[in-house]
Amino acid sequence: MNQINIITDLIKWIEKNLEQPLSIDHVAEKSGYSKWHLQRMFKKVTGQILGTYIRHRRLTHAALALRLTSKPILDIAMQYRFDSQQTFTRSFKKQFNVTPATYRRNDLWNPSGLTPPIELQKNHLSIPEPTFLTLPEQEFWGITYKNNCDLNTFINENVAFRKQFFNDYLAKTLSKKKVIPDKIYSLSCLVKSKDKDRQDEQELLYSIAIDDQSISSENVERIVCPGGLYLCFKYIGAPAGFIDFLSQIYFSAIPLLNVQLRRGKIIEIYSNHNQLTKLDNITDINVIECDYCIPIVHK
Structure with a gap:
């Protein structure tokens, strides 16, 4: 060797x-x-x-x-x-x-x-290529979870939240013969502690939502996402590969980019759901299409 x-x-x-x-x-x-x-x-x-x-x-x-x-x-x-x-x-x-x-x-x-991690075999390098996208302020309706995990389980637990929501939502939607919306959104943000004695602490809120107010489920709330400039990464592939995709963004792509990130909601936009109408639940999906959008500031 x-x-x-x-x-x-x-x-x-x-x-x-x-x-x-x-x-x-x-x-x-x-x-x-x-x-x-x-x-x-x-x-x-x-x-x-x-x-x-x-x-x-x-x-x-x-x-x-x-x-x-x-x-x-x-x-x-x-x-x-x-x-x-x-x-x-x-x-x-x-x-x-x-x-x-x-x-x-x-x-x-x-x-x-x-x-970033050292990459010696450049032919194996597969860091996602980003695009810049300006999004308007948007309203969503969905369910918000508190996620107090560490970095190792941050990605895995968010995947679990998506599965839980998607399964519940799809079951109700398909049972009522409703049309699956073109896009399903995941929104995550960190909220600073309001306690003066805990100013260095924060809470991670993770929401799964759609842009249709007619959604009917327990704990559904209105979620407003401010507009602005976002750095967006496209993923098309098997659900199992999405965790590696996010790891590449945070451990490889972001360290190499000369941009400043701002506080705000990270937006995951899932589209092309035609296949869902033929499936019993989310675990049967073979391919997902997602735009992963991180809020940044203008240079």
Whole structure:
């Protein structure tokens, strides 16, 4: 096996184990090489220092957890193997120029400092290509869930919420011989804590909705989504691949883009539902079509 393949496999393993002990000794033991030889090989192949790369990737995951989840800062520090919140804050400020608390509170999210994973085999690179889209203010009617998970389960739990809503909604719609709407929406946003003693905490709200007021179900509410500029990624593929698609957006695409994200609702637009009228439930769908839209600011 050549050195590029060895380091490629090692990088994949590191990505899956950022919450585990990853000292140079641990990584060397996994690789089967001495730590001195492994560090020289990693620097030669990637141009980066192995220990620095691991720290930057951990801090990148931590930064995403601060912006995308409601997990307390201390818990995030422990999750990514910092021995104290003070150590985490020092390392975080060195990479992002602000403290974790400020990073979480800021209305604008500057992605500079986020470190994408190293991609050595460019022919296998499949980062989604974005488009810029200006959306008007819209009204929706749907059901809102509170999602207090961490970054690892953030994507999986949102998928579970969609399945629950889609199954309930489709069952009622199809049983009444109604037409499936052209678009079904998922809306997610983070709400700052109103408690003065918990200003560094936030709550993730996740809504599933349609733009038809006639929807009849328990707990349905009116949801207003302000207009503005969005960075949109298109996904067409199997439902099982959607989790990898979102991971690519947050762990690879966003760190590489020179845009500022703003607070607001992330909008998922699901379209082309003709196949649904022939299915018993959402788990039978083979292909989904989704526009994943993230609010950003004009340059």
